[in-house]
Amino acid sequence: MNLTPETLNLLLDNLVEHGWYALADAIPMQMCAELLSDIERYDEAGALKPAGIGRGDEHQIAKEIRRDQIKWLDGSSEVQRQYLQYMAQLQYELNKALFLGLFEYECHYALYQQGDFYKKHLDSFKGQANRMVSSVLYLNPDWQPDWGGELVIYNEEDNAEIARVLPEMGKLVVFMSEQMPHEVLPTLQPRASVTGWFRCNNSTAMLADPAR
Numbered sequence: 001m002n003l004t005p006e007t008l009n010l011l012l013d014n015l016v017e018h019g020w021y022a023l024a025d026a027i028p029m030q031m032c033a034e035l036l037s038d039i040e041r042y043d044e045a046g047a048l049k050p051a052g053i054g055r056g057d058e059h060q061i062a063k064e065i066r067r068d069q070i071k072w073l074d075g076s077s078e079v080q081r082q083y084l085q086y087m088a089q090l091q092y093e094l095n096k097a098l099f100l101g102l103f104e105y106e107c108h109y110a111l112y113q114q115g116d117f118y119k120k121h122l123d124s125f126k127g128q129a130n131r132m133v134s135s136v137l138y139l140n141p142d143w144q145p146d147w148g149g150e151l152v153i154y155n156e157e158d159n160a161e162i163a164r165v166l167p168e169m170g171k172l173v174v175f176m177s178e179q180m181p182h183e184v185l186p187t188l189q190p191r192a193s194v195t196g197w198f199r200c201n202n203s204t205a206m207l208a209d210p211a212r
């Protein structure tokens with residue numbers, strides 16, 4: 001990652017203090033371009049599938065809530081392995097500084113076509129701590145402010161809008177999964193990203209808790 005000790009500290013401080021941070025140029029542009037090619041390749045092959053909501057048995061497609069198409073990264077291309085490696089490095093730094101006990105990272109490509117959105121939600125339910133920190137890397141070169149598709153982050157207590165983030169190539173947003181309601185506004189242009197979650201281990205001998 002393009003992480004100097006200073007930017008890493010900024011990220012960690014803001015995560016603790018405000019629950020979120022957006023870091024421009026977090027990932028080298030060349031790598032972002034390769035990730036974008038990877039998702040376009042999947043799209044052309046028909047490998048992107050409508051995203052759902054809920055986990056396990058409760059998983060369902062809900063077009064009134066969420067309209068993106070996704071493909072989980074499985075490390076099957078060089079750039080996927082590289083990105084997973086970067087996130088492993090970030091996981092290490094988060095654990096070292098914040099003692100979060102992060103145990104694994106899962107992520108998927110997401111493609112929002114024109115008109116697609118994701119209504120306001122939390123990525124993890126309280127008490128059911130497994131998704132601890134969310135990450136979104138945007139892959140859209142030359143994104144224009146009037147194209148919509150912003151990520152809007154809200155304050156959990158009073159629902160006030162905290163931030164609007166343009167999905168610009170190379171920008172990495174991290175936020176606390178249980179505390180930060182957020183939504184994706186309808187986009188006017190195709191909008192590509194890699195969305196992922198640092199998880200802590202919820203598994204017991206009796207209850208397996210696989211990543212997906």
Ligand SMILES: O=C(O)CCC(=O)C(=O)O
Binds near residue numbers: 136151182
């Ligand atoms: O793409 C984004 O900006 C956020 C996506 C999101 O909230 C999610 O997939 O849970």
Ligand SMILES: [Fe+2]
Binds near residue numbers: 121122123182
């Ligand atoms: Fe989300």
